[in-house]
Each structure stands twice: as C-alpha cells, then as structure tokens.
Amino acid sequence: LLLISFNMHGYNQGYQTVRDLIFDRNPDLFMLQEHWLTSANLAKFENDFPAYNCFGSSAMTNCVELGVLRGRPFGGVMVLVSKKLQHCTQLLCAEERYVIVLIGNVLVIDVYLPCAGSNDRLFVCEELLCNITTWMHKYRKATTIIGGDLNTNLDENNCVATLLNRFINDNMLIRCDKLTTGCGKNPPTFVNEALNVHSSIDWFIASRDAAVSNFSVLDLDCNLSDHNPIALRVKCKIVNSEIGNDVQ
Numbered sequence: 001l002l003l004i005s006f007n008m009h010g011y012n013q014g015y016q017t018v019r020d021l022i023f024d025r026n027p028d029l030f031m032l033q034e035h036w037l038t039s040a041n042l043a044k045f046e047n048d049f050p051a052y053n054c055f056g057s058s059a060m061t062n063c064v065e066l067g068v069l070r071g072r073p074f075g076g077v078m079v080l081v082s083k084k085l086q087h088c089t090q091l092l093c094a095e096e097r098y099v100i101v102l103i104g105n106v107l108v109i110d111v112y113l114p115c116a117g118s119n120d121r122l123f124v125c126e127e128l129l130c131n132i133t134t135w136m137h138k139y140r141k142a143t144t145i146i147g148g149d150l151n152t153n154l155d156e157n158n159c160v161a162t163l164l165n166r167f168i169n170d171n172m173l174i175r176c177d178k179l180t181t182g183c184g185k186n187p188p189t190f191v192n193e194a195l196n197v198h199s200s201i202d203w204f205i206a207s208r209d210a211a212v213s214n215f216s217v218l219d220l221d222c223n224l225s226d227h228n229p230i231a232l233r234v235k236c237k238i239v240n241s242e243i244g245n246d247v248q
Contacts, residue, residue: 001106001234004218005031005147005202007190007227011044017223018080022049025231029103030080031110031147032056037076045078052080055101056110057094077148079110088238093135097128098148100135104238107139111148113160122159129167136171143236144173146205149227153200168205176204176215176232186217189228204232211235 004027008014014035021027030052037044038058045054059075079099081089088104099110109132114121136144152160154175168175177186189202204215214233223229 001029001236001238002027003029003031003108003145003147003204003232003234004229005033005110005149005204005232006229007033007112007149007202007225008035009225009227010034010036011041013224015048017220017225017229018049020220020222021218021229022051027231028082028085029108030078031108032078032080033076033110033112033149035076035078042078045080049080051083053083053086053089055079055081055091055094056099057096059096075112077110077112079108081108085238092139095131097124098132100132102139102142105142106234106236106238107136107142107144109135109144109146109148111146111150113149113151115151122163125160125163129163133167133171143210144207145210145232145234146173147203147230147232149202151201154203155200172208173205174208174210176206176210176212179212179215187219187228189217189230190226191228192226202227202230204230206232206234 002025004021006014018030042056042058056078057076075096077097077099079101081101081103085103090102092102093100097112101108114124150164152158154161154164188198188200190199206212211234212232213235216231218229218231
C-alpha cells in the first residue's frame, strides 16, 4: 500500500497537489487534513477524484449552523481510498479531528491535532488520543497506521510531544520515519517562508507489525500548501476478514 498524508491548507490550495500525486504516484490512500470545506461541499472530493471513495468530516458544521459564515474557514479531515479496495473498506468513525477507516485488516486513522495557542489544546489532544485508543483496542487484531498533522515536533520537549510519545509507547507503536534510512535528513513537513519557519509536524505512526518499506517527505516543485506531503509504503496482504469487536 502507498499512503500519502497531506495538510491541504484549504481545498483550493491543495487540490492541484492531490491531483498531481494521483497522476505521478497513484496512491492507494490519501489522509488529508485542513480541507476547510463545509459539510455541503464535501462532495467536491468525490466529484474531483472519482477513482477514490471518500470518507471524512467538516470542522465548519457548528459555524454554519450559527448563521452567516464569518472569518476564515478552518479544519476538516478526509480519507480517500482507491476504489480497487472498496470491497474490503469500511468507515468506522468520522469526527471533526479524526477519521477511522478499516481496510481489510488495516486500521487507518487520519488525525489533525490543534496547533499551539488553541483553546484547551492539551485537553483536546488527550480526549482525541483516548478515543483513538478505544478504537485500537476494539480492532486489536488489525495493523494500525496513524497519519496526519500532529502540529508538534515529536523530538521537542513540550507537553503535547510528551503526551504523544507516551501514547506511542503505551500502545507499542513506532514512528515510521525511524524505520527507514535515507540519504541525509528528511525535509521539513511545514514551511512558512514569510515567517522563516520550518518544522516537522506531520507524521506516520504504525503498529510494530507493520512492514514499512519506505517513508519520505515529498518536497514538490508545485505545492500551494504550507505543508509538504509525507508518503508511506507498507508491505501487507489485505485480508477481508471479520477482525472487529475483539476486546479480550
């Protein structure tokens, strides 16, 4: 399986990059964050990427329900799964900050965590990780792959990084960037040239039984988002079996 995680920084900015990646690499899955679409506009994914089944949510629902939309759009997560896998694909959960899809015996979790300065940031992260842990325990026989914009550098010393690293250790997960060796250091995943800010905040995390063959940060020539996509190639045999509800 080839999986690509990408913070679009808005659908209009990220659409071209997703389309180019489909033409150039034909990924099996996309794990997308920050599409900024309302619920009424989520169908854009299915219309523009007809080779994929689309599973996601909007972060704009509450704002729209309050009346006239004011201010900049924000948030939203979406998983695109190639239709060649639709016979063994099941949506388990679609929340504002995460989407969970079961593909045969692979549990795919797309995550977008709050950025620094967000209200109740640590509490939101704790609650989200607790919910994800519950799903992982329910499908404990599955190989888990978590990808997305975690909005923190896991190598830094801060409260969110500490929380995430504890989650990784407690659930016997691994950082996929540490599983493969390349020529030198990976490019940053977040780049803001105007502010001269470069950081690594987008990650893939997986079960220890995941046969990761390659991890890379894609530094593309044409990309309007302030994030670089990250790619993960996993060797696995998709088995369409009943592996859920195992809570022993």
